[in-house]
Amino acid sequence: MAAPLSVADALARVLDPAAPLPAETVPLAQAHGRVLAEDLAARRTQPPDDVSAMDGYAVRAADVAAPGARLRVIGEVPAGRPFDGTVGPGETARIFTGGVMPAGADTVVVQEVATRDGDTVTFSAAGTPGRHVRRRGRDFATGAVLLRRGRRLTMRDLALAAAMNHPAVPAHRRPRVGLLATGDELVPPGTEPGPGRIVYSNGFAIGALARHEGADTIDLGIVPDRLDETVAAIRRARAEAVDVLVTTGGASVGDYDLVQTALASEGMRLAFWKIAMRPGRPLMSGRLGEVHVLGLPGNPVSSFVTAVLFLVPLLRRLQGRGDLSIPDEPAIAGAALKENDERADFLRAMLSTDAEGRLVATPVTDQDSSLLAPLGLADGLLLRAPHAAPVPAGGPCRVIRLPA
Numbered sequence: 242m243a244a245p246l247s248v249a250d251a252l253a254r255v256l257d258p259a260a261p262l263p264a265e266t267v268p269l270a271q272a273h274g275r276v277l278a279e280d281l282a283a284r285r286t287q288p289p290d291d292v293s294a295m296d297g298y299a300v301r302a303a304d305v306a307a308p309g310a311r312l313r314v315i316g317e318v319p320a321g322r323p324f325d326g327t328v329g330p331g332e333t334a335r336i337f338t339g340g341v342m343p344a345g346a347d348t349v350v351v352q353e354v355a356t357r358d359g360d361t362v363t364f365s366a367a368g369t370p371g372r373h374v375r376r377r378g379r380d381f382a383t384g385a386v387l388l389r390r391g392r393r394l395t396m397r398d399l400a401l402a403a404a405m406n407h408p409a410v411p412a413h414r415r416p417r418v419g420l421l422a423t424g425d426e427l428v429p430p431g432t433e434p435g436p437g438r439i440v441y442s443n444g445f446a447i448g449a450l451a452r453h454e455g456a457d458t459i460d461l462g463i464v465p466d467r468l469d470e471t472v473a474a475i476r477r478a479r480a481e482a483v484d485v486l487v488t489t490g491g492a493s494v495g496d497y498d499l500v501q502t503a504l505a506s507e508g509m510r511l512a513f514w515k516i517a518m519r520p521g522r523p524l525m526s527g528r529l530g531e532v533h534v535l536g537l538p539g540n541p542v543s544s545f546v547t548a549v550l551f552l553v554p555l556l557r558r559l560q561g562r563g564d565l566s567i568p569d570e571p572a573i574a575g576a577a578l579k580e581n582d583e584r585a586d587f588l589r590a591m592l593s594t595d596a597e598g599r600l601v602a603t604p605v606t607d608q609d610s611s612l613l614a615p616l617g618l619a620d621g622l623l624l625r626a627p628h629a630a631p632v633p634a635g636g637p638c639r640v641i642r643l644p645a
């Protein structure tokens with residue numbers, strides 16, 4: 242039998258056919274979290290002139306070289322209303338924060354050291370040349386590319402884009418993710434499950450993860466383990482024009498695991514089924530026309546972990562991001578780790594900081610892939626490569642932080 246597919250090879254097969262979705266123009270107020278489809282250059286210089294950083298007096302530095310200088314006030318410069326006169330020797334203009342420095346003046350003296358008497362002002366302290374003046378272009382100059390394509394816009398980026406004079410930005414369309422749960426046993430939360438039935442849970446975490454990653458989600462509901470109903474739900478997904486169809490459950494080898502059969506009957510080209518990881522071995526992926534299909538295992542932990550490792554990079558690629566995977570980082574094992582077998586293991590772990598400030602990852606005690614209570618305690622995944630050697634408590638390991 243061929244060796245099972247590695248996580249890296251499987252991820253490459255998910256990502257290879259995925260290209261960024263087309264760009265659209267998004268008003269800034271809606272652009273938080275959207276990914277830029279083009280570089281953004283400043284359309285103006287900021288500040289557009291030399292301006293005062295303080296409320297005070299615009300002076301010529303030479304006039305205030307020593308304490309006690311007394312100058313004649315020839316005008317006033319509030320922000321947004323430049324003064325068209327020139328400050329000559331022995332003269333000053335009253336100026337406010339953001340006011341444009343008048344011609345002739347090169348320094349601002351703060352009003353706290355000024356005593357005003359009609360048209361004259363006396364300064365109890367000397368001024369330093371250039372003090373309290375923000376130079377033209379100190380923030381940025383016209384043409385400067387400050388935000389690059391592929392960047393997911395932060396709230397701070399929105400303020401920057403606005404200051405650059407962009408009312409809207411070109412961003413890749415948000416992926417539409419259809420979520421389909423399968424299983425006769427599933428009932429929605431809040432209902433009384435009958436005998437042998439359980440409450441549908443995993444879609445809530447996966448949907449939130451997809452939206453956190455910038456996607457719109459479409460709930461395709463829960464279908465029983467029947468081929469006709471599964472096929473009907475797949476058709477609904479296509480009618481909804483989803484970019485990604487995420488199924489949960491029915492991915493394994495049981496008599497009622499019909500998802501792959503249903504997808505194949507609708508024309509899915511299978512990329513892979515089953516990979517060398519734990520949890521999540523029965524992961525399946527393929528393409529149904531333009532739709533990227535991820536068939537996640539039903540166990541709630543398996544579905545969430547595979548969504549973090551495969552759905553997140555797919556959604557990032559579809560939005561044009563360059564940083565596809567949640568990065569892993571070094572940590573200290575909070576407990577001894579035994580030698581690993583041939584499957585990459587993603588242990589649910591609690592993260593903490595030790596006395597030396599190092600990140601510590603302690604695996605939860607019960608790693609069974611059905612358990613949501615330990616998953617709730619875990620805020621990281623401790624990565625174990627295939628055949629990794631044992632690590633004593635306190636030894637090095639690598640972790641990825643789970644999104645909140």
Ligand SMILES: Nc1nc2c(c(=O)[nH]1)N[C@H]1C(S)=C(S)[C@@H](COP(=O)(O)OP(=O)(O)OC[C@H]3O[C@@H](n4cnc5c(N)ncnc54)[C@H](O)[C@@H]3O)O[C@H]1N2
Pocket residue numbers: 422423424426427439440441442443444489490491492493494495498520521522523537538539540541543610611
């Ligand atoms: N003979 C074998 N049996 C199994 C294998 C195998 O290789 N050979 N793989 C096991 C592994 S590993 C996993 S993971 C599961 C995955 O199976 P399925 O994807 O077919 O999932 P189901 O059987 O439908 O469900 C598994 C488990 O999860 C519960 N479930 C399903 N959907 C949800 C949901 N939306 N919310 C909450 N819980 C859900 C379901 O009730 C089952 O208990 O297969 C193993 N078996």
Ligand code: MOO
Pocket residue numbers: 518519520521522523538540542543610611
């Ligand atoms: O791969 Mo399954 O997810 O180990 O339980």
